[in-house]
Amino acid sequence: MEPRQATARRGSVQFVGVAREFVRRGRSVAALRPLDLAAGSGEVVAVAGPNGCGKTTALRIAAGLVTPSSGRALVCGLDASRFPPSAAGLVGVSLGSGRSFYWRLTARQNLLFFGALARVSRRRLRERVPALADELGLTAVLDEPARRLSRGALARLSVARALLHEPPVLLLDEPCAAVDARGRRDIAAAVVRAVAGGATALVTAQDGSEVPWCGRMVVLFGG
Numbered sequence: 001m002e003p004r005q006a007t008a009r010r011g012s013v014q015f016v017g018v019a020r021e022f023v024r025r026g027r028s029v030a031a032l033r034p035l036d037l038a039a040g041s042g043e044v045v046a047v048a049g050p051n052g053c054g055k056t057t058a059l060r061i062a063a064g065l066v067t068p069s070s071g072r073a074l075v076c077g078l079d080a081s082r083f084p085p086s087a088a089g090l091v092g093v094s095l096g097s098g099r100s101f102y103w104r105l106t107a108r109q110n111l112l113f114f115g116a117l118a119r120v121s122r123r124r125l126r127e128r129v130p131a132l133a134d135e136l137g138l139t140a141v142l143d144e145p146a147r148r149l150s151r152g153a154l155a156r157l158s159v160a161r162a163l164l165h166e167p168p169v170l171l172l173d174e175p176c177a178a179v180d181a182r183g184r185r186d187i188a189a190a191v192v193r194a195v196a197g198g199a200t201a202l203v204t205a206q207d208g209s210e211v212p213w214c215g216r217m218v219v220l221f222g223g
Contacts, residue, residue: 010041010076011090011168011200013062017071020057032057034071037218041168044191044201046214053220055204056095059171062202063093075169089118091169092162096155096177103147107138107157110146111164118165125164132160135193136186151178159187163194170194170201176210188213 020032032054039045047055060066062073064084073080080087101110108129115125133139136156141149149157155178162170170191176184191201192213208217 010198011170012038012040012074012076013169013200013202014038014074015058015062015071016074018058018061018068018073019070020054020061020066021069030054032061032068033220035220039200039202039216041198041200042195043216044195044203044211044214046208046211046217047202047204047220048207048217049220050206055220056173058220059093059095059173059202059204062087062169063091063171064088065093090167091171092165092167094155094158094162094170094172094175096158096173096175101146101154101157104145106143106145107133107149107153108142110157111161114161115164120165128164128166132163132190135190136160137183152180152183155179156183156187159190163190166194166197166199168199170199170203172201172203174204174206174210176205184210 015035015037017034017036019034021028021030035058047058049055057066061068062075062080064080064087067081075087076090078087111129112125133142136159138153138156138160141153155175159172159175162172175187195201203211203214205211
């Protein structure tokens with residue numbers, strides 16, 4: 001499938017024998033053992049497991065940020081490693097790090113900046129930014145510099161950024177790890193709403209109790 005053909009709102013993610021290895025001190029180490037997984041439109045799938053099992057690596061591969069050592073990750077039918085620019089435009093990514101924001105910019109300015117990078121029109125951004133801020137409990141801190149935000153607020157801001165351009169695929173790495181109970185409910189509602197519109201979501205977690213709103217869970221062990 002050519003990149004220009006995969007522009008539908010309906011999302012899908014498929015891992016076909018996807019594995020990732022790296023070399024440490026001359027030895028090959030498995031960051032992700034062969035993974036087969038398919039998630040379709042309207043699904044929220046939890047990818048659970050302990051630290052080091054490959055959850056984040058799997059999301060990074062699907063986002064086109066890491067090339068698999070073997071196998072293919074397909075995003076809306078596109079090979080994420082073969083067409084990373086096209087695949088990147090189809091995904092909303094939250095990798096759980098506040099360092100990806102510009103500290104001197106406000107939360108609002110960060111969203112406007114990343115929205116522009118995602119080619120969201122100014123008119124649409126004027127609607128989306130305050131709407132997402134309200135949905136994710138960020139309204140009170142929207143004009144605060146990112147450096148002053150709590151870990152929980154940064155986590156919610158990261159989810160807002162992932163949702164901003166209304167992508168067909170959401171890749172969320174432990175989005176609820178640093179937030180309180182209300183924040184978890186807000187994130188769950190926002191993701192479920194996006195999925196109800198046809199998107200697909202992969203959400204990592206240490207265990208399924210963190211994301212009871214996911215419809216299906218896949219557990220990874222030891223890479």
